[in-house]
Amino acid sequence: MKHLEAFFRQKVPRAGKDLPGYYRSALVAGVSLLMAYFPLCFLLYGMRGDGWHWMPLLMLAAAAACRRSIGRVNARACVYMYAATNAIWSAWCVHAFGWSTGAQHLLLPLMVLIFFNIYEPPWLKAAWFAAQVGLRMALFRYSTVHVPTCALSNADSMFYQSLNSITISLILATICAHLSTDLQEAERQLRIDNQELHREAGTDPLTQLPNRRAMLDAIDAFQVGFPEEHFCIAIADIDFFKRVNDTYGHNCGDYTLRALADRFREAAGEAYSVCRWGGEEFCFFLPGMNLDAGGQEMQALCEAVARMPLSFGGHDFTINITIGVEENDFQSPVDAIIESADRKLYMGKNGGRNQVVI
Numbered sequence: 001m002k003h004l005e006a007f008f009r010q011k012v013p014r015a016g017k018d019l020p021g022y023y024r025s026a027l028v029a030g031v032s033l034l035m036a037y038f039p040l041c042f043l044l045y046g047m048r049g050d051g052w053h054w055m056p057l058l059m060l061a062a063a064a065a066c067r068r069s070i071g072r073v074n075a076r077a078c079v080y081m082y083a084a085t086n087a088i089w090s091a092w093c094v095h096a097f098g099w100s101t102g103a104q105h106l107l108l109p110l111m112v113l114i115f116f117n118i119y120e121p122p123w124l125k126a127a128w129f130a131a132q133v134g135l136r137m138a139l140f141r142y143s144t145v146h147v148p149t150c151a152l153s154n155a156d157s158m159f160y161q162s163l164n165s166i167t168i169s170l171i172l173a174t175i176c177a178h179l180s181t182d183l184q185e186a187e188r189q190l191r192i193d194n195q196e197l198h199r200e201a202g203t204d205p206l207t208q209l210p211n212r213r214a215m216l217d218a219i220d221a222f223q224v225g226f227p228e229e230h231f232c233i234a235i236a237d238i239d240f241f242k243r244v245n246d247t248y249g250h251n252c253g254d255y256t257l258r259a260l261a262d263r264f265r266e267a268a269g270e271a272y273s274v275c276r277w278g279g280e281e282f283c284f285f286l287p288g289m290n291l292d293a294g295g296q297e298m299q300a301l302c303e304a305v306a307r308m309p310l311s312f313g314g315h316d317f318t319i320n321i322t323i324g325v326e327e328n329d330f331q332s333p334v335d336a337i338i339e340s341a342d343r344k345l346y347m348g349k350n351g352g353r354n355q356v357v358i
Contacts, residue, residue, distance in 0.1 A: 009122075010122055020118065022178060022179055022181075023113075023116060023117065023118070023179070024070065024071070025178045026113065026116070026174075026175045026176075026178035026179050027070060027078060027079070027082065027113060027175075028067065028070060029171075029174045029175060029178055030082065030109055030113065030171050030174065030175050031063055031066050031067045031070070031082060032067065033167065033170055033171045033174060034059075034063040034085065034086075034171070035060060035063045035064060035067065037167045038056040038057070038059045038060035038063060038089075039056065039057075039060060040163070041056040041163075042054075042056035042057055042060075044159075044160075044163070053096065053150075055089075055092050055096075059085060059088070059089050062081070062084070062085045062088075063085055065081065066078060066081040066082050066085060069081060076117070076119055076120070079113060079114065079117055079120075082110065082113065083110050083114070083128075086106045086107055086109075086110050087107065087110075087135060089103065089106060090103050090104040090106050090107055090135075090139065091135075091139060093164075094139045094142060094143050095142070095146070095148070095149065096148060096149050096150050097148050097150050097152055097157075097160065098143055098148040098152070098157075099139070099140060099143035099144075100152075100157050100161060101152075101157060101160040101161050101164055102160075102161045102164040102165055102168070103160075103164050104136060104139050104140075105164065105165070105168045106164070106167075106168055106171070107132050107135065107136060108168065108172060109168070109171045109172045109175050110132065111128075111129065111132060112172065112175055112176065112179070113175065114128045114129075115129075116179055201213070202214030202217070204275070204276040206254060206257055206258065206276070207257055207258055207260075207261035207276050208261065209261050209264070209265065209274060209275050209276045209282075210273070210274075210275040210276075211275055211276060212275060212276075212277055212278060212283070214275060215273070215275035215277075215283055215285060216334065218273060218285060219231075219233070219285055219334055220334070222285075222287055223334070226287075228330075229287065229288060230288060230289060230290050230327065230328060231285065231286060231287045231288065231289065231327075231328045232284075232285075232286040232289050232290070232291060232293075232294030232295075232325055232326065232327050232328070233283065233284065233285055233286070233325070233326055233328075233334075233337050233338055233341050234283070234284040234286065234294065234298050234323050234324065234325040234326075234341055235277065235281060235282070235283055235284075235323065235324050235338065235341045235342050235344075235345045236281065236282045236283075236284065236298075236301075236302075236321045236322065236323040236345070237280060237281045237282075237321065237322055237323075237345055237349070238256070238260070238280040238319055238320075238321055239319065239320040239321060239322055239349075239353040239354055240319075240320075240353075241253065241256070241279075241280040241319075244256055244317070244319065248312060248313060248315055248317070249313075251312075251313075252312040252313060252315070255310075255312045256310060256312075256319060257276075257280065259308070259310055260282075260305065260308075260319070260321075261274075261276065261282075263304065263305060263308055264282060264284075264301070267300075267301050267304065268284070271286070271297070272284055272285060272286040272287065272289070272297065273285045283338070284298065284323075290327055291325065291326075291327035291358050292358075294325050294327065294358070295325050295356060295358035298323045298325050298356045298358075299356045301321075301323070302320075302321055302322075302323055302354070302355065302356050305319065305320065305321050306318065306319075306320050306354060320353060320354035321354070322345060322348040322349050322353045322354060322355055322356075322357075323345065323348065323355075323356045323357070324340075324341045324342060324343065324344030324345030324346070324347065324348060324356075324357050325341060325344065325356060325357070325358045326338075326340040326341035326344060344357040344358070345357065
């Protein structure tokens with residue numbers, strides 16, 4: 001019911017000459033197959049029936065006019081011309097040869113084209129649906145009370161039914177292939193673009209590390225998936241980072257942050273994750289680790305950073321970091337765990353820096 005309500009509430013753009021690429025290619029394919037089908041019908045009806053019938057050539061002319069109009073006239077007019085061609089041909093075949101030839105099934109591809117036409121309002125699509133069902137019922141009723149003008153043998157009737165079944169299946173399959181291929185490609189590209197936007201929204205532009213939002217999402221996802229699992233959160237801050245900026249310039253500060261991010265990324269590997277928390281602060285999420293294991297990892301990292309040589313603008317220097325680590329106690333919310341790690345960080349700052357507090 002919700003889908004039906006959404007269908008009738010959809011907004012419709014104003015019709016113009018331009019058609020969406022996927023719809024244009026589907027319509028061209030459907031009309032082109034009709035243009036191949038009608039001459040074949042003309043030849044076969046003349047050779048197997050009781051004389052030549054000129055209706056297929058008239059329909060060929062109508063299909064050619066429809067094909068020529070695509071992109072030249074109003075988009076809705078193109079579809080109406082295609083619909084009229086199919087409807088007239090179906091009615092004539094039932095009148096001339098009866099219901100058993102199956103030509104009336106050419107109305108089925110029309111149903112697909114109507115519902116995929118973005119320029120048709122929902123109420124008109126519903127009206128088209130009702131009209132097609134009504135036309136099929138009327139043709140069937142007509143076939144039960146009217147004797148076909150061309151009597152066909154069982155063999156000829158089977159032959160024409162096979163021809164129509166193959167043609168209709170080809171048209172329907174071709175239209176659906178064009179619609180589904182382009183729509184799936186559009187959907188695929190949209191998903192890729194959305195994923196890229198999501199990645200960019202969760203990435204710090206300077207260091208290319210995840211940002212605070214992405215880290216919090218990762219922690220939440222871990223807690224949902226592994227509610228009984230240990231983990232630690234660590235907050236690290238560069239000691240005397242302002243001195244680096246004041247001494248060597250802000251470009252050197254950016255270089256330092258990028259170099260440190262690369263070192264953190266290398267150390268984390270697959271064992272844990274790191275993000276730029278803000279400014280010169282970084283946050284580490286260490287899944288599956290208790291406080292002792294998490295503290296050992298951060299201590300090793302702290303020592304590695306102290307040994308890391310840095311060089312910018314002809315100046316060689318080193319930096320230190322201070323880290324506070326807190327363990328999940330299975331009771332506190334994530335914000336409280338992060339706040340506790342942050343308090344330990346500032347305990348380390350006040351206690352001399354270049355250390356890990358657990």
